[in-house]
Amino acid sequence: MSRADLAVVDTAAARPNPLWSLGLLRSELVTTFRRWRTVALLGVLAAVPILVGVAVRIETRGGGQVGRGGGEGPAFITQVTNNGLFLVFTALAATLPFFLPMAVGVVAGDAVAGEADAGTLRYLLVAPAGRTRLLLAKYATTMAFCLVATLVVAASALAVGALLFPLGDLTTISGTRISFADGLGRALLIALVVAASLAGVAALGLFVSTLTNSGIAAMATTVGLVITVQILDQIPQLHALQPYFFSHYWLSFADLMRDPVYWDDLVKNLELQALYTAVFGSAAWARFTTRDVTA
Structure with missing residues (x-):
């Protein structure tokens, strides 16, 4: 066999199979969602609507009004006692500033740095995936976690709201009445928007994760940046x-x-x-594709 034939064979062998890429993504998803840390994060997120719902129920049991001390809490919280569906909106508003981005920061920060820390990054790159495909699989997995985490909060809030408060037609912020089915559809759309709102944090965390071999350092840095940005925003x-x-x-x-x-x-x-996804995703790609992987 000539050198040209050998080169063709080597190139074909080195070219990743699309099905293999799907297998890589599936492997990343299974690995991420089987971790006890991921399960614990989802458990904490599911507990927040329970705590909010129980607190509102206790405060209003004697005929009092939640938020009577000056409108504390999320904007939807005063409507929870009238319709349990508002607990979905309240829970998402309560978890979005800290709990959800913190959880996403932990998963994104550990994506690459955790593999390097555990000594498995080199073996992942030996497989015919390529650094770009591996990075894309990591980001897709992080975004899948964003979606699952948001839906866990929404589902927990809906269950608690249905258990503790009445359900039915609801009044919008504009004062108009919509059906429960319409409200449920809007709740799902809101959950999807909240998940998409975490894309920038996911890209930032992935970039930070390519800068270090310490998973803990990457997670802490990402969460710290999220908190810092929100302080500056005030x-x-x-x-x-x-x-x-x-x-x-x-x-x-x-x-x-x-x-x-x-x-x-x-x-x-x-x-x-x-914009944040494009900027920090490109930065993560530039860093990861030129990185000397020794782990």
């Missing part, structure tokens, strides 16, 4: 920069409960997440 003197922070439009999902829906901030949020 400082009035930085109002000119705040529209560019990935967390600035997170709570715009409330506009989906208006009639008609206000799309301006929702679109800005999705555009901002796409």
